[in-house]
Amino acid sequence: MPDIFLLKAIAKTIILPPTGLLLIILVGLFLVHRFPRTGRAIAIIATVYLLALSTPFASYQLMHFLDTSPPLDLNEARHAQAIVILGGGIRNNALEYGGDTLGRLTLERVRYGARVAKNTGLPVLVAGGSVLGGETEAKLMREALENEFGIKVRWSEDKSRNTRENAAFSAAILAKENIRQVVLVTHSFDMPRAKAEFITAGLPVIAAPTGILNGTLEWPSDYLPGIGGLQASYYVCYELLAKLVMRMSLFQ
Template sequence: MDFSLPALLFWLKKLLAAAILPPLLPLLPVVVGLLLLRRHPRLGRALAWGGIALNLLLTLPASVGWLAKQLEDPQPLSIEAATAAQAIVVLGAGRRDYAPEYGGETLNRLALERVRYGARLARTTGLPLLVSGGGLAGETAEAVLMKSALEEDFGLSVRWAEVGSRDTRENALFSAQILRDADVRHVLLVTHAMHMPRAQAAFEAAGMIVTPAPTGWLADHGEPSGEHFLPGQLPNANSAYTGWFAVHEAIGRLAYRLSQ
């Protein structure tokens, strides 16, 4: 295991994120409230019921959908806006460690959504591809898995693979260095719509000109139809995941603002 300072800080950030994100986020006030019931029954009940209410808000499709809409830009990339770009940058989003059908490990579904859209853009525009994503000590870098998927499954060539980054800010810093060396300044940036504002800000801070190329919207930006109220409007796995993603991005944006 890597015990360097950057690795330790990375794991500290991961542990802190686990504590302030769902599902632990709403569970903590419930646990604290139950512990306080005997000595401070009114406060204990308020905390416990508050945690339950927060859990519902972060899993109900209506409330989660509203939150996601505040964080996502509903506009997709237009081909006209892509004409000035010099390259396509696709950001990693995670891996599946157990994938015996692929010989060991592969990309998770989020990364595949980004890779698929990056492949479509590469075919449409003819622009070269850069994939960005590192890994912990002993792991295959995400960019290596992305490059393999694009070349073997999509039949495309990947010109650059940035393999050292551990988060969005490092995606931007390390990718920008590679691109500057190739005299590339203007990129189409591929990531999820909810992640795009944070990623775009990081790449622009690293000196890149960015045209957003979002994919994977988690909110429905159309007019609600009112159809299929049940069971679609009850808490479910998809809305719980969207709630987690939305809180993750909201906290990430706050952290970026505080660190500037």
């Protein structure tokens, strides 16, 4: 039986931009011969959406719609009892590292989590298993924090394969330590859903988002399509899709 998480990864790739919109464009072009007006309309609309999502302007508007969390208040953070850093993917078989290493999103979270840990003195839990094989995110995060940032990791949650499991398994580990509130480190676009999952798991959090957009759009290139804008839009679309799936599961 196929692994459900592998199927989800494949579905995510097919549905989200750019692949999803490119497939719609191909469908439109395929229909042009039999239904010229309909086929052209489908292809043109999908192309316009793809170009729009590729602009920093559009990705910023989407990010702002998804989350407006302010930067962490260190004074508030000191009321928590631990820091939880969520994994965000790994690079498999990174040749320059001689094996698996942290992906960009995870590295950004680890770096910011290390900063928060140094400023608060709170103990750290890293959370993330392995979705498609290879090293677990938690193991790689621990190694980076301890060997590169000088931050001791007290707990590793290395069984989870999605945000819901991140929250449930982390809450179970911390409950044994009588920890009732944590600082949660993840990206701004991921914070609303992650925060909701941790609250559902019975663990209140103080949000510590990284990757917060400052809203500065002052260059002509901010209104032109580019890979940076498309990547940011991809993350937002992923979160919106995940929130939709989460809501549907609540009604089952």
